[in-house]
Every structure is written in C-alpha cells, then in structure tokens.
Amino acid sequence: MQKRSAGSARRSMFSDFGWALLPFVFLVSFWVLLRESGLINPTLLPSPLAVSKVFWANLTEGELLANIRMSVQRVVLGLLLGMLVAVPVGFLVGWYKPVRRFVDPLINFFRALPPIALIPLVIVYLGIGEVAKIAILFYASFFAAVIVMYEGMTQISPVYIRVARTLGATDFEIFTKVMLPMTVPHMLTALRVALGVAWATLVASELVAAQQGLGAMIQNASAFFDLGTIYLGIICIGALALGMDLLLRRISKRLVAWQDKVEG
Template identity: 55%
Template sequence: MLGFVIIVSAWQLASSLGLMQPGLLPTPGEVGRVLVEGLWSGNLLNDLLISSRRVVIGVTIGMAAAIPIGFALGWFPRARVTFNPLVNFFRALPPIALVPLVVIYFGIGEVAREVILVYAAFFATIIVVYEGIGGIEEKYVRAGRTLGAGRLELFTRVVLPLSTPHIFTAARISLGIGWSSLVAAELVAAQDGLGAAIQNASNYLDVPTMYAGIILIGAAALAMDLAIRVTASRVLRWQDRGER
C-alpha cells in the first residue's frame, strides 16, 4: 500500500499547491466522492461490470486461439522461423489503429469491440507461449526420451507442465493489454463501459469522472492480475523457484 500512499499524497500536494489551472487537477477527495456516488448509484458499477465482462471474454477467446499456435511455433522450429516475422508484424500494430477497419468489417456492435480485445490478447499470448516452449531446457526433453517417452507422452509429461508457468504469464500480460486496449474497443460507438464513461466525461470536461474511470480500470486490472497470481501459486506448487 505504501506506493499508493505516496502517489495519493503527491497528488494531494500538487492539487493543493495549484500547480495546474483550476478545475484541471481535482483533489483525491473529489475523485473519491465521484467514485463512491457512481458506485452507489450503479452508474460506474454497471460500467465496471460491462468492461470487465468484455475484457474477460476477449482475452479468453484470444488466448484459447493463440495457445495452440504458440505451442506449434515453439515445438516446430521451421514453423517458428516461417511465421515469427508475421507474428511480430501484427503484434506491433496498436489496436486503436484498427478501429476504422473493425467498424467497416464488423459494424459498431458488441462484436466489433470484442474483436479488438481478442486481437490484443491473441498475439501477446503467442509470443509468450512460443518463447516459453522454445526456452525449455534440452536436458528435460532428452531425459524424457531416455526414459522411453514417445512424442505424445513427451508433450503431455514434459512440455505441457514446463509451459504452464508461461501460460499464466501470458494470461497476466494479455489481461494488461486487454485493459489498456479497452478504451480503443469502447470507442466503437459504445454507450456503456468505463472507456465510454471516460470519453463522455471528457466531452464535458468532467475531470473527476475521468479520473474515477481511470482508477476503476487500474483497480479491476490489479484485482484480475492478483487472482491469476494466486491461482498460479496454487497450480505451480511443484515449481522450484530457488532462493531469492
């Protein structure tokens, strides 16, 4: 909590000293009041739930499609050499740059917003998974073959367990990218969600509500990341992390 205390204290100090023009930097108290009122009335709470649902669905679909491809690229060197430049090309494209094309091909409905989030999670997951599999130490593969493991057993008993930590890492990265792409996704004629709330507040220069929406995005992303870390710590109890 110390990091948050430092940030909020610096924020309060900057606001009290009037380092910016009046109205452009609300105090933490003003933003806190907007947060409480918005959550209590259900307006911001509804936006939070809608945005969380969009991110979870988009990231889940993106990861489900990317994990098999990541395994293939990591396990087959020729496939990795062939498709690695293509993957890195699309990974470098920011989702917001694709919004006009998404509108043309998918319209302005919920599908269009999910497509942007799926795209954001898809290529991030591929990179993490295939780099993780490609980095598996050869001694484990050789040990499995020495003990008589066939291709399928080698995959299920060696490669899959050793790649599980990388899948959890991909989930954390993809969720982070998903939340950072949320505003771009909700630019597609969204009437609800935190991205839309921030955009609507900016139209009226409602700075406290903009801050409230940003804080809720960060809080939701932090909560999801913590949930993944707790799950990973339980699933990966077998992993020897060594002394630090």
Template identity: 45%
Template sequence: MSVMNDIDMAAPRREAWRPGKVFWGVLSFATGIGLWWLATVLGFSELPDPFTVLGRIVELALSGQLWVDMGASLRRVLIGFILGSALAVPVGFLMGWYKVARAIIDPWIQFFRVIPPLAIIPLAIVTLGIDEKPKIFVIFLAAFLSSVVSTYQGVVSVDRTYINAARVLGAKDRTIFLRVVIPASTPFILVGFRIGLGSAWATVVAAELIAAQSGLGFRMQQAQLYYDLPTIFVSLIAIGILGLIMDRIVVRAEERLTHWQERI
C-alpha cells in the same frame, strides 16, 4: 516418475503469503494518495483532490451508472481475453513443437504484432459494425498476440536436458510434451496472460472511445466534453482496480501452478 515430478521434489516451494506484503501495498497506495492530495492543496496541480473524486465515486455508484460502465467494459475484456488466450496457447505450442508449423505461422504473427490493435479499430468497425463485435475482436487480437508469443517462447526455452533425460527413461513424444514441455512452459504462458490483460484493457478503452454507448472508456469521453475531471478520474480508478484484481488472480494461479520453480 516424470522429470517434472523430480523437479517438484527437489525444488523449494514458493514462499508463503505473508501479511507484510499487504501492509507494504497499502502503504504504497496511501502514500500515493497523500502526495496527490498534497499537490492539489499546495496548488501544484489543477487536478481534482482525492475527496472530490471520492464524492463522485459515491455519486456514480449510488446512481448505478458506475456499475453499468464497469460491467460493460469487464464483459468485453473477459470475452476477448478468454477467446484470445484460449487460441494462443495451442497455436504457441504448435509453433514451438513443430518447425514446419513455426515456419508457416510465425511470419503472420510477427506481421500482425507490429500493427497496433488500436490501428485495426477503424477497420473492425467498418467491417463488423458498431455493436460488440469490433470491440471484442480487437481485444481478442491484442490478447492473442501477447499470449501466443509467450507460449511459443516457453516451448523453445525448455531445457533440452529435461527432454533428453525423459527420452533416456523411455518416454515417448506425447509423454514428454505432457509431462515436461507443458509444465516448463507454464510460467511463460502466465506471463503472457498478464501482458495480454494489460493489452486488453488498453484496447477496450480505445475501442469505447470510438464507438460505444456504455463502458468506462465511453464515460471518459463524455466527461472530457464537459471538462469533468472527477468523472475521468473515477473511470481511470475503476480500470486500475479491475485490472489489478485480474492480475492478482493470474499471479495466484501462477503461484499454485509453478510452485516447483525456484524464485528469489
């Protein structure tokens, strides 16, 4: 039996989902919307009230424009995020497991980490054109840099006690890597995915502001030209909802894959 199997048996499972969590989440959103409405009614803000924004949501949804923009942005985020995360995980494991690979790759990772992906957008447009390639590339880069660091940190943070115990039991390096290192690194990897999703959405909006013919960022730019605040709010809400749904999917995956981990 592997070390991680022993942990599975000993550690308590994550607390089951409870309806109360949904209640407090809904209450939080309702309170925020109520404060927003109150601020507009009392004249504390020049922002459009929630009912005006809701009317614009219905209008854009019925015309089909909202779904086209959401689909365009979501497609770019998914492609860039999946490609970036898929490459980040093996590179992170390579850096964490082999010191030589770490010495070679880590300086490049740290170099590109201090350069905001948004700063690369003009260069990507010049070199890759104005179609989908530059947008997907900068999203890929943002997701990759977030996930690779988390994966690497997960590998180097594995408790040496587990590795030494596995070696005492006769496990080879391959077995230790598959049965100890990968499971212990999974929480770090999933945290990197969540951070990468946020970076991906921030990057795609900026990319669409510069060069796009569709997308939520493009729609906000067009609305800005006409001081169309309700449409800007619609795009912001759509981005928030899509990002929240994707984040919840990752959280649910984390709950299933790391049920052995003791949490508060």
C-alpha cells in the same frame, strides 16, 4: 502451535496488505501536494475528495456498476478467446522450428500494430456491435499471449526431451508429460501479460460506439470536461486490472508450487 501459526499467518497477511497499500498512500499524498503547490491550475486537477464524491454519486445514482460489469465482461471474453487461440498456436510455433521461422515475422508484424489503428477496419467488417469490441480485445490479447507462450517453450532445456527419448518416450508422451507441465508457468505468465494488454486496450475497444463501459464513461465525460469522472474511470480500470492480476498471481503460486519444490 496451531494458534501461533494462525497468528503469524494473520500478521503476515496484514503486513503484506500494509506494504501493498503504502505506494498508493504516497501516490495520493503526491496528488494532494501537486494540487496545493500551485504548479497546476486546481480546476484542471480535481482533489481526491472530489473524485471520491463523484465515485459515490456514480455508485448510488449513476451507472458505475453497470459500466464496470460491461467492461469486465468484454475484457474477460476477449482475454479468454485470445488465450484459447494463443495457447495451441504458441505450442505449434514453439514445437516446430520450420513453423516458427515462417510465423515469427508475421506475429511480430501484427503485434507491433496498435489495436486503435485497426478500429476503422473493424467497423467496416464487423460493424459497431459487441462483436467489434470483443474482436479488438481478442486481437490485443492473442498477440501478447502467443509471444510469451512460444518464447517460453523455446527456453525449455532440451535435456528433458533427450532424457525422455532415452527412456523410450514417444512424441505424444514427451508433449503431454514433459512439455505441457513445464509450460504451465509460461501459460500463466501469458495470461497475466494478455490481461494487462486487454485492460490497456479497453478504452480503444469502447471507441466503437459503446453506450456502456468504463471507456465509454471516460469518453462521455471528456466531451463535457468532467475531470472528476475521467479520473474515476481511470482509477476503476487500474484497480480492476490490479485486482485481477493479484488473483492470477495467487492462482499461479498454487499451480506452480511443484516447480519451486523441484528447484529447491
């Protein structure tokens, strides 16, 4: 029985991997067909093979790994700082209606501002060092996460709170034993949303005089019309964001498995 279950698990894993790989096969095929169709000048659209050669050259002789490490470091730090502030603010706004009425317009106002528009002010107040880059990623992560957090809290059924009060629970017990566990899925969703926004903001953050990073690599390549390196940078950002998101999905499934059992 154990051998059968292990075999079926292995087949399921390969099947999932195949389905995940299939869209990218179609994407690369479309890329090749578009280049060979003559609709676009071939000099303006490097082939997948040419990009793979650029990848290998940057990996073995260039600074690709250093750029990846620097970008991941910035994204993770900005994301963690943003979540560190967004979670308590989301709880506060979601728990107290007067606070929500006061803060909601401000949050939506700043959330609508693109981080790239704030770069001149960030440079004026924070300079051009790492702090400025992290601040832009923090800004993007915080406002993306806090919206998901407090919107999720407001959607929790008040029945749970009323039942807890009927059983004599205090506000602290309701918060720690009812609200906190039920907001774990929303925290994880907020983390995933903030992660995507942070990666989308990376290039903007690295406009601030960055010497290393995937965004800096793309900008330097654009100055020399090096399309292969530009495509490589874009693919690396997408691949890293996808990999981190898949990791968060797996963690989320384990952490909220209890919720599926309760609903079932």
